[in-house]
Amino acid sequence: MEFKDLEIFQMVAEKGTITGAAKAFNYVQSNITSRIQKLETELNTPLFNRHHRGMSLTPEGKRLLTYSKKILLLTDEMNKAVRCKNEPSGKLDIGTIETAIHLPKILSAFVKKYKNVDLSLFAGVTETLEEDVLNHKLDGAFVTESDFHPDLVAHEVFQEELVLISDRRTAALDELKEEPFLCFSKGCGYRARLEAWYHDQNITPRKVMEFGTLETILRSVAEGLGVTFVPKSTVAHLEQNGLIRLHSLPEQYSQIKTVFIRRADTYLTSTIEKFIETIDANKHLSVEPLRF
Structure with missing residues (x-):
């Protein structure tokens, strides 16, 4: 079994069709089909129900999907740990509540200093952002302080x-x-x-x-x-x-306090380390409020 087999399996599960997965990977459909069949042969069990609307996971497929997500997340962390350099780079997905007034200063300071980081920002409410960090959809988020899940660690930003x-x-x-x-x-x-x-x-x-x-x-x-x-x-x-x-x-x-949360059990890359350093360096600076 190869990591790519698991990636293809996850994509078919997400898209619900061989065609959708083939487009996502830019593969021919026969390649996707053969990789799924190979995986089912190795595991000696059908992973998908085939029907006219597409494909849906069997109970065994749902079980494999749970383990597959964990395996690929650990693989991604392993690659980050091994390839980690002093200079931050790569993709950084950050969530924020609408009223984090210090955020523009923090983001501006970080982006200007670390030009090789592809930073994306996603707005939401605290509970939704907490779930997204827990589920690895976000690398971290600015939220209001509460009783967070034990798998999260919080860095204080400011009190309001x-x-x-x-x-x-x-x-x-x-x-x-x-x-x-x-x-x-x-x-x-x-x-x-x-x-x-x-x-x-x-x-x-x-x-x-x-x-x-x-x-x-x-x-x-x-x-x-x-x-x-x-x-x-x-x-x-x-x-x-x-x-x-x-x-x-x-x-x-x-x-009330605004804090930056991240998963406690994920590898702390240089990108996240420098982002937290930037928060600490800029959280007490004065900011211009919203005007209209």
């Missing part, structure tokens, strides 16, 4: 004060209790904090409205659509310009 914000016409906190709550999807750390405050105050928001971007949420609050809970550093200038009003909540709800 969260504030409840409303349009400039609303002066008292009591006036906001029935306002619509504008937020990101479930799994957002800021949303969880405000929901905890609502719960402890026996408040039920009249409406919860989910948005995809921070800018849309802030614009909507400024227009009087509802309230939201965000880091003070991202909106202080909007208050200074008279666009919104800030409302403080008790420390147990408002104090």
Whole structure:
């Protein structure tokens, strides 16, 4: 059995057809078919159910897929460890929550210094990003601190004060209790904090409205659509310009940390090492907030 056989097996399982796998590898279909048949002969069991819609895994195929993913992940780590050089290079996939205000400084410093790294950024909420790091879909992610899975290690980036914000016409906190709550999807750390405050105050928001971007949420609050809970550093200038009003909540709800998480059991390449060094060197620098 060769590693390439396992790679082809995984691709057929993912695509569901020989044709799809052949296109992905730029192989002829007969090559894919023969490699799958060879693997089934070596293991003495069918790995796929063949039907008119394509191919689906048998119970034995599903079992092999679990081991195959582990084997190929370890192989990739082995190659990184053996080929590791002092100069970071290769692909680096990083996740982030929308409100990581220090992120542009960190990314800019890293990309300018290490030009051989192909860095890609993926936005999401904390719970989703945590799952993606655990499942090796991301090399690391900037998220809000929580009780993480034991397979993750967290590096502190900065601490924030969260504030409840409303349009400039609303002066008292009591006036906001029935306002619509504008937020990101479930799994957002800021949303969880405000929901905890609502719960402890026996408040039920009249409406919860989910948005995809921070800018849309802030614009909507400024227009009087509802309230939201965000880091003070991202909106202080909007208050200074008279666009919104800030409302403080008790420390147990408002104090929150942003951290960088990665898997604890993966090989720490020079690329990740230098990325963490860049975080440490830039996390305390001042940044320009979002403006509109």
